[in-house]
Amino acid sequence: MKMTPQRMAILEYLDGNKAHPSAADVYKAVADKFPTMSLATVYNTMETLKAKGMVIELGIDPDKKRFDPNPEPHHHLICVRCKEVVDVNGNFSLDLSEKERCNFDIIGNHVDFYGICPRCKKKDRGNTHKIIPNCIQK
Amino acid sequence: MKMTPQRMAILEYLDGNKAHPSAADVYKAVADKFPTMSLATVYNTMETLKAKGMVIELGIDPDKKRFDPNPEPHHHLICVRCKEVVDVNGNFSLDLSEKERCNFDIIGNHVDFYGICPRCKKKDRGNTHKIIPNCIQK
DNA sequence: TTATTGGATTGTATTAATTCTAACTTAAGA
DNA sequence: TCTTAAGTTAGAATTAATACAATCCAATAA
Structure with a gap:
């Protein structure tokens, strides 16, 4: 997996995060320090992480996807x-x-x-x- | 709850239905015999049924809501x-x-x-x- | 019977989340 | 350094769902 500044920022935000954030949450958090960040990048990255089993997509909220950065079964x-x-x-x-x-x-x-x-x-x-x-x- | 032909058609479709259909599924099924049916009516009715505890909203599919007409806890x-x-x-x-x-x-x-x-x-x-x-x- | 009333229905417009696209940029290996 | 596949981006497109405003309709009141 290619490491880019954007991905590092997202990973840093997710690391140890217990809030089960939505794509928009991730975007907001990262866009602060990274004004050029695009929502598409967040979606792309979350998709990649999901495929690698590094995050899990939650179905708790019918209105939006939320992500769980804890890959341990729980x-x-x-x-x-x-x-x-x-x-x-x-x-x-x-x-x-x-x-x-x-x-x-x-x-x-x-x-x-x-x-x-x-x-x-x-x-x-x-x-x-x-x-x-x-x-x-x- | 006021009984209308639309609602009866929806209820009939849901009765015993094990397919956990989406709103669009309900619409498609009912629109056949009910050409004037509107998607809005499906959403309204599902909302009403949900409030009455007659259906449960599922989060299995991140892309759309699906409904479970089985109100028994399961x-x-x-x-x-x-x-x-x-x-x-x-x-x-x-x-x-x-x-x-x-x-x-x-x-x-x-x-x-x-x-x-x-x-x-x-x-x-x-x-x-x-x-x-x-x-x-x- | 007719008028009133309030919920139900409908089509359309709107919103919000997500995906797509196409041009551009860049990390990483040769 | 050069090359290239992969990543990023803005904006457009799509899709599910909601909001809205104009009827419609069935039950009750007059």
Whole structure:
């Protein structure tokens, strides 16, 4: 993989990043110090990194792709209000019965835990309505 | 919920549908017998159904929303090649430790199993390359 | 029956994310 | 240094989804 200043800036931003940023987030962060950066470059680079297994594309937000720079297999804890995503390490050995497997070769699994984060809980103080989200997805 | 011919057509299409269709899929299916149907109506109706908990919005496909007319809590088995989605019933009681919970109130969880479906396995005959998908997402 | 009303439907315009394109630039190996 | 394949860029094009404003229509009120 060819190393360019743009890519280095993106990699530096992603390194250790726990925020699961969108393409726009990456762009904003990097464009600061790199005014010539193009969004297309961000998309290209994320695509390349994805192909190399260095980032994972998340499907949490129906409105935009978000990326996870943590390539270790792990799971997520997602706030259904603000969509904050926290990594959950460890793995769950979940088995499917012969029948449930439907003749698939199983490669792996991923668990999403849904909940309400402390910040949003605070905001909810008194608001008992709409506690059950309709956005538990997938 | 007011019953209109359009909504009835959509509900009829969704009833028992295991294909996890996109809005466009719904539109195509219904527009056949309902030439005046508008995409906007499909989106409106899906939104209404979602709010009523009658469908769930899926995040499997980064390119478009897909809907699951099965309102029972369940999980998914996803072919990483062709994105076929099979329902997995039953629930896994997965626990997070105090620490892992990060002060979230946990509401639920959802498991995605990744694998290769029988059809795609057949196509792969001999192709040993690229068996490990880079599209294990979330 | 007719008028009113409010939600539903529709086509179109708009937005936002993403991809495409074609010209230009550059990192890295010979 | 030279060459070249790969990367970058701006802007155009595409696509999913939403917003909007003008009807439409079914239920109820008068």
